[in-house]
Amino acid sequence: GAVVSQHPSWVICKSGTSVKIECRSLDFQATTMFWYRQFPKQSLMLMATSNEGSKATYEQGVEKDKFLINHASLTLSTLTVTSAHPEDSSFYICSARDQGLGTEAFFGQGTRLTVV
Amino acid sequence: GDSVTQMEGPVTLSEEAFLTINCTYTATGYPSLFWYVQYPGEGLQLLLKATKADDKGSNKGFEATYRKETTSFHLEKGSVQVSDSAVYFCALSDRGYGQNFVFGPGTRLSVLP
Numbered sequence: 001g002a003v004v005s006q007h008p009s010w011v012i013c014k015s016g017t018s019v020k021i022e023c024r025s026l027d028f029q030a031t032t033m034f035w036y037r038q039f040p041k042q043s044l045m046l047m048a049t050s051n052e053g054s055k056a057t058y059e060q061g062v063e064k065d066k067f068l069i070n071h072a073s074l075t076l077s078t079l080t081v082t083s084a085h086p087e088d089s090s091f092y093i094c095s096a097r098d099q100g101l102g103t104e105a106f107f108g109q110g111t112r113l114t115v116v
Numbered sequence: 117g118d119s120v121t122q123m124e125g126p127v128t129l130s131e132e133a134f135l136t137i138n139c140t141y142t143a144t145g146y147p148s149l150f151w152y153v154q155y156p157g158e159g160l161q162l163l164l165k166a167t168k169a170d171d172k173g174s175n176k177g178f179e180a181t182y183r184k185e186t187t188s189f190h191l192e193k194g195s196v197q198v199s200d201s202a203v204y205f206c207a208l209s210d211r212g213y214g215q216n217f218v219f220g221p222g223t224r225l226s227v228l229p
Contacts, residue, residue, distance in 0.1 A: 006159070034216050043205065043221045044160075093159050095217070105209070105217060107152075109159040 002028045004096050006108025013084055013115055021079045021111045023094030029074040030096035034105070035067075038091040050077045084115040118143045122206050122220035129196055129227050137191040137223045139180075139206035147208040149173075149182050149189040150217070154203045163191075163204070196227045 003026040013019050023033055031052050036044040048058045048069050056069035066088075068080040077096075081088055093110040123138040141149065148167045152160040164173030169184035178193045189206060206220040 041222075041224070043219045044217075046216050049216060095160075104162065104165065106162075107160040112157075 002026075002096075002098050002106045004030075004094065004106045004108045006094055006111055008111060009109055010112040011114070013113070015085055015115055016083055018080055018082045019084055019113060021081075021092055021094075021113075023077045023079070023096065023108050025075045025096045025098070025106070028096075028098040030077075030098065031074065033071060033077040033094055033096045035069060035077075035079050036093045036095070038093060038110075040091075044093060047079075081113065084113070086115045089113055089115045118147065118208060118210075118218045120206050120208055120218055120220035122204075122223050124221075124223070126224040126226060129225070131198055131227055131229050132195045133227075135191070135193040135196045135200075135225070137204055137206075137225070139189045139191065139220060141187050141189065141206075141208050143187075143208055143210075145210055147210055149180070150207045150209065151178070151180055151189070151191050152205040152207060152219075154205065154222070156202070160205065196225070198227045198229050201225055201227045 005024045033050040035047045048056045050056045050071040071077040094108045095105040097105045119142045150165045151163040153163045164175040166173040166182035172181045203222045
């Protein structure tokens with residue numbers, strides 16, 4: 001099946017700094033990518049939908065100025081957590097859909113962010 | 117809006133026991149249904165899926181049947197192994213391209229030797 005690569009798989013940063021997470025579709029083109037956040041022992045919550053070449057659509061309650069999403073190409077979307085705080089520590093997962101394969105979405109391996 | 121409900125966990129079973137994880141959904145259209153599995157420290161992996169009523173998805177000994185009349189997609193396995201210990205997520209997705217997934221809360225399964 002198609003592969004989505006997420007990088008880094010884990011990162012530790014200091015409060016107040018920014019962290020960028022990359023999501024790449026390796027062998028297909030993804031017009032749309034999705035960013036999720038997962039708190040410990042909880043389900044995935046959609047943060048935003050990233051469309052190539054246009055602004056991301058954020059879910060209610062997600063601060064767009066804090067979680068910057070860029071989808072510059074059909075194979076790459078980035079999530080930047082700006083001015084990170086300890087409460088931003090979480091597991092972030094991206095997914096991408098390949099139109100040619102129907103409704104199936106492929107998930108990255110996730111990024112564990114710890115803000116100290 | 118669309119929603120997915122799963123049985124509450126955690127579920128603890130002995131090796132070779134029978135597994136059922138219940139999943140029901142609410143959707144306005146005709147969604148596709150999925151089970152994803154998340155092993156410790158990893159992302160989500162597609163376990164199985166069904167795209168229309170009465171379809172049965174199966175993989176690695178797991179099965180689930182799309183039941184439109186009961187809006188259910190229960191996950192079953194006849195004989196679990198220790199390696200099946202993970203969190204299982206039921207999810208639905210509208211068929212239109214670009215629509216995101218709605219996930220259930222997840223059910224943590226622990227299989228003891």
